[in-house]
Amino acid sequence: MSPTELSSKYDSKEVETKWYTLWEKNGYFRPQSDQNKSTVHGPQITEKKTVDRGPSTVDSPYVIVIPPPNVTGILHVGHALNNSIQDILTRWNRMKGRDTLWVPGVDHAGIATQNVVEKKLAKEKITRQQIGREKFLEHVWKWKEENGSTITRQLRRLGASCDWSRERFTMDEGLSKAVREAFVTLYERGLIYQGDYIINWCPRCQTALSDEEAEHKEVEGGLYYIKYPISVSEAKGSPVAQFIIVATTRPETMLGDTAVAVNPNDERYKYLIGKKLLLPLVNREIPVIADEFVDPQFGTGAVKVTPAHDPNDFEMGNRHKLERINVMHPDGKINEKGGPYNGMDRFEARKKIIVDLEALGLFVEKKKHKHAVGHCYRCATIVEPYLSKQWFVKMKPLAEKALKAHAAGKTKFYPDRWTKVYTNWLEGIRDWCISRQIWWGHQVPVWYCQKCQEGRGKKEEGREKKDASLFSLPSSLGIIVARETPIKCPTCGGTDLQQDPDVLDTWFSSWLWPFSTLGWPNKTDDLKHFYPTSDLITAPEIIFFWVARMIMAGVEFMGEVPFSKIYIHGTVRAEGGLKMSKSLGNSIDPIEVIDEMGADALRFSMIMLSAQDVYLSREKFEVGRNFVNKLWNASRFVLMNLGSSTVDSRQSTERNQDTETVDHGLLTVDFLPNRWILSRLSKVTETVDKYLNEFSLAQAASELYHFVWNDYCDWFIELSKPVLEKGSAAEKSETQQILLFVLETIMRLLHPFIPFITEEIWQKLKELSANSDQSSETIMLAPWPKSSDFPRDAQAEKSIEWLQNAVSGIRDLRTRVNLPPSQTVQAVVATANQEVKKVFEAFIPQIKVLGRLDSLTIESNFQKSKAYLGNAFADFEVFIKIEGLVNPEEERKRSQKKIAEVEGWIKGITSKLSNENFVKNAPSEIIDQEKLKLSDAQKLLKAYHEHLSLFQ
RNA sequence: GGGCGGUUAGUUCAGUUGGUUAGAACGCUACCUUGACAUGGUAGAGGUCACAGGUUCGAGUCCUGUACCGCCCACCA
DSSP: OOTTOOOSSOOHHHHHHHHHHHHHHTTTTSOGGGGGSOOSSSOOOOSOOOOOOSOOTTOOOEEEEOOOOBTTOOOOHHHHHHHHHHHHHHHHHHHTTOOEEEEOEEBOOHHHHHHHHHHHHHHTTOOHHHHHHHHHHHHHHHHHHHHTTHHHHHHHHHTOOOOGGGOEETTSHHHHHHHHHHHHHHHHTTOEEEEEEEEEEETTTTEEEOGGGEEEEEEEEEEEEEEEEBOGGGOSSOOSOSEEEEEESOGGGGGGOOEEEEOTTOTTTGGGTTOEEEETTTTEEEEEEEOTTOOTTSTTSEEEEOTTTOHHHHHHHHHHTOOOOOOBOTTSBBOGGGGGGTTOBHHHHHHHHHHHHHHHTOEEEEEEEEEEEEEETTTOOBOEEEEEEEEEEOOHHHHHHHHHHHHTTOOEEESTTHHHHHHHHHHTOOOEEOEESOSSSOBOSEEEEHHHHHHHHHHHHHHHHHOOSEEOOOGGGSEEEOSSOOSSOTTTOOOOEEEOSOEEOTHHHHTTHHHHTTTTTSOOHHHHHHOSOSEEEEOGGGIIIIIIHHHHHIIIIISSOSOSEEEEOOOEEETTSOBOOTTTTOOOOHHHHHHHHOHHHHHHHHHHTTTSSEEEOGGGGHHHHHHHHHHHHHHHHHHHTSOSSOBOTTSOOOOOSSSOOEEETTEEEOSHHHHHHHHHHHHHHHHHHHHHHTTOHHHHHHHHHHIIIIIIIIIIIHHHHHHHHHSOHHHHHHHHHHHHHHHHHHHHHHTTTSHHHHHHHHHHHHHHBOOGGGOSSSGGGSOOOOGGGSOOOHHHHHHHHHHHHHHHHHHHHHHHTTOOTTOOEEEEEEOSOHHHHHHHHHHOTTEEEEEEOSSOOOOTTOEEOGGGGGOTTSOOEEEEOOSOOOOHHHHHHHHHHHHHHHHHHHHHHHHHHTOHHHHHHSOHHHHHHHHHHHHHHHHHHHHHHHHHHHTO
């Protein structure tokens, strides 16, 4: 096969491997600025640089950081969409000549990864507790070495043009340094504290979770009504009631009750306030307290108070100085404080307690009760509000700065409606619990001096009783918060230092991502050059987890928001609306799709569907597959029909006497269809740019799809066939040039969307083209098309539209009378446009043009095509000699209706134009617009009247 | 409980500031094995733009209300 031929079938696998390897090897993914310095990063860009794209000083670098996928992750359709979008934007900006960087990386995903490795060890009957922290972490690192690059390999299959020489991992050395820097800085600014609070506890993972990590789901549960008897010690005299009935959704927590609360204004219970109750099963005396929090309308208006197991009760406990009795082990089993229930699982205990209360006659009833219950986002276990000592970040001050930046217009969400979601969350922000009781992650950079601690323990004892809720961390008490691992205690010089065993929330490293990946806290060149980044592309579900926190971190640590535009794309769902997920078994493996149809097909299909949430099924990928196939075959056609000579689109050709020579920027073109396709190309180029600028990737793709398929293939290529066969030498040669030129431009326009096939085809076209624009060694670095290089030609567009309508109209009539394709029909076309007439006569097959009608008379054996109505402003008629098909009655009615409509329109514009206020105040261009509309409407009215007259 | 989004062809969705005949893809019907492509071509059928009011010469588009669907947030036990 010659180097300029294409095989009859596109082999996506071969092409994809070939080009991706080459791109990466040649350093095309790296920012252009890298070539100016000898960096240590990856391969050098060896080959000569491409084209001069004009002054590059005006453009700031274009930078995206990848939302780091979990190291345990495998590419799912959500990743495929997210990264396709990022790649499109990256490639587009790179072609526009901007210094472009897409930073890739992977997240260590604390709990998720730990779970995976634990499961793996469980198969060998090993628990992490058995082997200890150090050994376990070795296993995790080993697992990471062996399996951690799956996702980045898969991103390569997708075509992602990330700068892999800058790939980062949230646990690598640099990022660990960043994490410590952030923690200590916040600590120094008084924004980090440790304290005993009710947090979300996952009894399975045995760790604290942040509020965002507890997913609330509606659950059909029970509301249990239980009698709490009034203590006999209070029963002197004659109490009106023997007991108070409380309502609870979690009866097992009653073991830790230390009060019952009622609303101070609740008449039913007022007299009981201050009295003592006898807590059933436990037989502890607890007081009745009054608290505004209690809603008299709910349940019985009396609430059991369990400060150690419920956030509200915790608050009440603080207000009333109640004791906190923790009745649960970290694994969710009742502890020794729970007396006879010691050792039982919380849900088991719930059942048993109800049975026991029933036996005592203290259980009233269980009512059905729908309420939201928190579930662990990793393992879906019901989380337990649990009292424990954790590290927190004070978020208010951070959120305020982020809000200020937003008010100053520094962050913009696309689509805009997410803005409010973001600001609302910031406004109601709560402190962030950042410590986790797992092993895989960044260990809290806090050390305790054993010696000082002993002394402190004694001091603390006295005060713990008073207020254990919160204590600051005076370093004098042997607590060391440091960037570098300390060797000895600064207070006493002791060397027995123990690091806090907790690790930090995974998001505590992710929120630093936009600057930690560029080298922070070191003042690196990358950081200086590439921060802040440009766009952030992500899914709605991590706006709180990640986006908002990154913005806060950026403002706090860098003094600048990390990115200015945030594009939130849709969620990928299965047909029927359910989110695609492995657990539901309704997911599609993108790698399978790539194997089967190619990465380009996958990307293009997903982007076409991405105007909002993406509803996927296997069949949906056929759109992209078919398109890729179409493109391949159109290219084959062009390459087969170029003739042997190399084409230079600038070269002049012999001019046709009849037609005007039109200068199309770079090109000089005569022939009407050629002028038309260039004009369409111009329009499409402009539109694609506009859509990409506003993140409307689906519209951009759709625009290109229809241009290629309908304009280029269906009309231009089809029209070129008779031209190549029987056109004049000049027409023929010009058409060949334009076929090539437009195809080459199409490749560049499509390259960001479907990088592989466009590179493959472009390389072949390049060899045939003498156009200097195409001299770069890869399409990746070829310049992005500029619509000004081939400006619009309104006249040509109008003429071809005329022709299209006429041809369609004739074909319509042909089908309706069942004419075989081979049969020529006689047609009369009426047009004053000589060019159109010429194209029609010379190149529209199977239609014999009889002549030209200047007046609208119809011979009886000619039938009028409905193409007449195709464009009310186009002054043409088509008649072909076939038996009757037009219904005059219908035509008359339609005309009358239209006439009435247009008359109303004219009336409206006229009244607007005669409105004094309007004429006086409206901007002149608006008035001109109205006048133009009026004249158009009058023309239209005339056309309809003429049409009507044909059928009177 | 609060907030947000949606309701347009058989299906999945576009529809920019109100304006000629509401578009596309898939599906469907008829014809076409035409030397780029049957993963194709030509043509066609198919819509009371959820419902009820309102503004306007004119509403899928703006306003008010209703119904249904979906999503997010939320410490009333």
